[in-house]
Amino acid sequence: MLKKDLAVCIRAIDYSETSQIVTFFARDAGKFTAIAKGSKRPKSAFDGPIELFAQGQIVYSQTHTDKLATLTEFSQQPPFTFATRDLFALHCASLAAELVNSSTDDYDPHPQLFDAFIKFLHDLDQRQDTLRLLIIFQLNLLKEIGLMPVLDHCANCKTGHGSRVTGHGLYFSSEANGLICRDCETSFPDKIPVTKTAAAAISNKEILSKADYKTLKEIEKLLVYHFTNIGGRPPKMAKYVLDI
Numbered sequence: 001m002l003k004k005d006l007a008v009c010i011r012a013i014d015y016s017e018t019s020q021i022v023t024f025f026a027r028d029a030g031k032f033t034a035i036a037k038g039s040k041r042p043k044s045a046f047d048g049p050i051e052l053f054a055q056g057q058i059v060y061s062q063t064h065t066d067k068l069a070t071l072t073e074f075s076q077q078p079p080f081t082f083a084t085r086d087l088f089a090l091h092c093a094s095l096a097a098e099l100v101n102s103s104t105d106d107y108d109p110h111p112q113l114f115d116a117f118i119k120f121l122h123d124l125d126q127r128q129d130t131l132r133l134l135i136i137f138q139l140n141l142l143k144e145i146g147l148m149p150v151l152d153h154c155a156n157c158k159t160g161h162g163s164r165v166t167g168h169g170l171y172f173s174s175e176a177n178g179l180i181c182r183d184c185e186t187s188f189p190d191k192i193p194v195t196k197t198a199a200a201a202i203s204n205k206e207i208l209s210k211a212d213y214k215t216l217k218e219i220e221k222l223l224v225y226h227f228t229n230i231g232g233r234p235p236k237m238a239k240y241v242l243d244i
């Protein structure tokens with residue numbers, strides 16, 4: 001049975017001279033992988049070879065969820081432009097795509113996350129605020145997959161801090177799933193220190209929207225640390241985003 005969906009390519013590898021294996025993040029279906037036979041031929045039903053972040057309406061057939069789907073049509077929208085003119089934006093978008101791929105299950109729909117991902121890619125085309133956009137997307141992702149850390153009070157003893165920080169030291173622990181206060185930090189060996197400024201910004205959208213670059217960098221390091229613990233290994237693209 002043929003299915004229609006809106007989708008964005010989050011991974012594409014060559015399969016043969018003429019075909020590709022493409023992982024899509026689709027609005028209704030969630031993430032899945034399909035073979036695009038003949039996609040690299042000059043004339044195909046896919047508007048040309050399928051690149052990372054290509055998006056539009058797809059038609060595909062799928063018999064079993066544990067088998068590759070077959071892409072039959074792809075009406076591609078005009079490509080995003082950041083990928084060809086802004087290397088840092090490309091690295092940030094690639095990290096976001098990698099995290100969507102590693103954090104969601106096949107055929108597990110996340111329409112709101114799909115919308116947030118497409119908005120993030122559009123925003124990269126329009127605004128020179130790349131790191132902040134990436135952080136906002138990653139927080140959306142954590143919320144959608146049910147792994148949003150506790151950020152407005154101590155994840156262990158529930159003492160308030162975050163945007164209402166009054167204490168001295170603050171830490172973040174993936175094991176505790178959130179910020180932890182100085183009284184609790186000894187129970188969590190995996191913790192990393194967090195400045196009050198970063199703790200306030202990560203727990204408050206308003207403060208995040210005005211945070212300076214140094215704070216954004218600290219938050220991104222914290223998020224990469226957290227995704228590393230969630231996934232059991234560092235995201236491959238993380239070093240390209242943080243080594244700037």
Ligand SMILES: [Zn+2]
Nearest residue numbers: 154157181184
């Ligand atoms: Zn505490």
